[in-house]
Amino acid sequence: MASADYNKELHIALLAVQRASLLTKSVFHSHSKGTLDKADASPVTIGDFGAQALIISALQHNFPGDEIVAEEEAKDLREKNSVKQTVWDLVQQAKLEDKSGEEALGGGIKDADSMLDIIDKGDSKGGSKGRIWAIDPIDGTKGFLRGGQYAVCLALMVDGDVKVGVLGCPNLPVDDSEALTENIGADASDAEGKGVLFSAVQGKGADSRPLGKGALAKESKISMKAVSNISDATFCESVEAGHSSQGDAANIAKKLGITKPSVRMDSQAKYGSIARGAGDLYLRLPVKKDYVEKIWDHAAGDLIVREAGGQVTDVEGKRLDFSVGRTLQRNKGVIAAPKDVHDTVIKAVSEVLGGK
Ligand SMILES: Nc1ncnc2c1ncn2[C@@H]1O[C@H](COP(=O)(O)OS(=O)(=O)O)[C@@H](OP(=O)(O)O)[C@H]1O
Ligand SMILES: [Mg+2]
Numbered sequence: 448m449a450s451a452d453y454n455k456e457l458h459i460a461l462l463a464v465q466r467a468s469l470l471t472k473s474v475f476h477s478h479s480k481g482t483l484d485k486a487d488a489s490p491v492t493i494g495d496f497g498a499q500a501l502i503i504s505a506l507q508h509n510f511p512g513d514e515i516v517a518e519e520e521a522k523d524l525r526e527k528n529s530v531k532q533t534v535w536d537l538v539q540q541a542k543l544e545d546k547s548g549e550e551a552l553g554g555g556i557k558d559a560d561s562m563l564d565i566i567d568k569g570d571s572k573g574g575s576k577g578r579i580w581a582i583d584p585i586d587g588t589k590g591f592l593r594g595g596q597y598a599v600c601l602a603l604m605v606d607g608d609v610k611v612g613v614l615g616c617p618n619l620p621v622d623d624s625e626a627l628t629e630n631i632g633a634d635a636s637d638a639e640g641k642g643v644l645f646s647a648v649q650g651k652g653a654d655s656r657p658l659g660k661g662a663l664a665k666e667s668k669i670s671m672k673a674v675s676n677i678s679d680a681t682f683c684e685s686v687e688a689g690h691s692s693q694g695d696a697a698n699i700a701k702k703l704g705i706t707k708p709s710v711r712m713d714s715q716a717k718y719g720s721i722a723r724g725a726g727d728l729y730l731r732l733p734v735k736k737d738y739v740e741k742i743w744d745h746a747a748g749d750l751i752v753r754e755a756g757g758q759v760t761d762v763e764g765k766r767l768d769f770s771v772g773r774t775l776q777r778n779k780g781v782i783a784a785p786k787d788v789h790d791t792v793i794k795a796v797s798e799v800l801g802g803k
């Protein structure tokens with residue numbers, strides 16, 4: 448049984464995300480990303496399937512009794528043999544450079560059919576009891592396809608509470624002073640000097656390190672920037688207007704006296720960026736009344752920001768509740784901010800959204 452310091456969980460999660468990022472990077476650079484449309488019309492790529500298979504395989508090897516909530520399922524691959532073969536080729540190629548890391552993750556997957564079964568092991572219903580991992584193999588798939596930011600996301604929840612969170616952001620600059628100028632649009636390539644691995648364990652603070660190809664790089668502590676005057680804050684929001692209301696965000700910023708333009712960035716790279724003080728606020732404001740956020744879109748980022756000195760709630764100021772299944776049914780939207788200004792932000796949010 449793993450001990451409650453979560454050292455092993457963190458180590459395996461970091462290695463698993465780093466290995467999965469090798470796969471997503473190879474797809475990011477390839478001409479064809481094997482995109483399919485899911486039932487809800489959102490995109491999924493060969494990178495999403497491959498990364499999910501690799502992460503689940505590492506978790507099953509190390510923590511066979513744990514449950515897993517993951518975004519993707521293998522149905523489309525079972526129906527499309529050529530896509531299945533492409534994903535299988537990618538999965539076989541994605542290996543950490545150091546042998547001990549590969550051994551720690553249990554090595555590769557046996558064959559293509561086992562790969563499909565592994566992908567489908569992410570079908571837990573979630574809930575408030577026991578150890579449950581949440582995986583978003585590529586968060587910001589639209590950003591990934593656009594050549595922008597994306598993140599490989601993994602979190603461990605115990606009894607509905609996030610204990611460990613890891614985000615691999617292959618296209619964020621290692622040097623955080625560049626972070627908020629580099630994220631938007633076409634040229635966010637993962638050249639030399641790019642790639643960050645964020646992590647946090649409950650009660651132990653948040654870290655970042657360069658995303659590598661083998662043994663883990665040395666970590667450093669990260670923390671949110673102190674905001675002495677809210678009108679000087681920089682806020683991040685989604686690139687896709689369909690994922691977060693950019694009009695409401697602009698009105699909230701105006702109420703707070705913020706004049707800097709928003710930074711539009713795909714994926715949980717937003718949480719990582721503000722956690723390291725590159726940007727101050729993250730606003731995710733509901734567009735459609737009936738959309739329910741997914742736990743894998745927020746679990747790792749929620750812990751990383753809170754451990755870096757931030758507060759993360761929904762638009763009403765309630766903490767995100769990861770204990771009610773695969774979705775955040777009890778929450779609407781997300782507001783992440785440094786602890787001491789969070790109340791001020793929520794007040795502006797409720798004034799703008801009030802009556803909506
Ligand atoms: N309507 C609506 N509202 C809110 N959120 C939605 C909505 N539809 C989809 N999604 C989820 O948004 C995830 C990506 O969020 P981002 O903040 O990265 O958006 S964006 O890419 O910057 O536009 C994206 O995650 P991935 O599918 O992993 O990319 C979705 O789970
Ligand atoms: Mg998706």
Ligand SMILES: [Mg+2]
Pocket residue numbers: 583585586587743744
């Ligand atoms: Mg996502």
Ligand SMILES: [Mg+2]
Pocket residue numbers: 495518583584585586587588
């Ligand atoms: Mg995804």
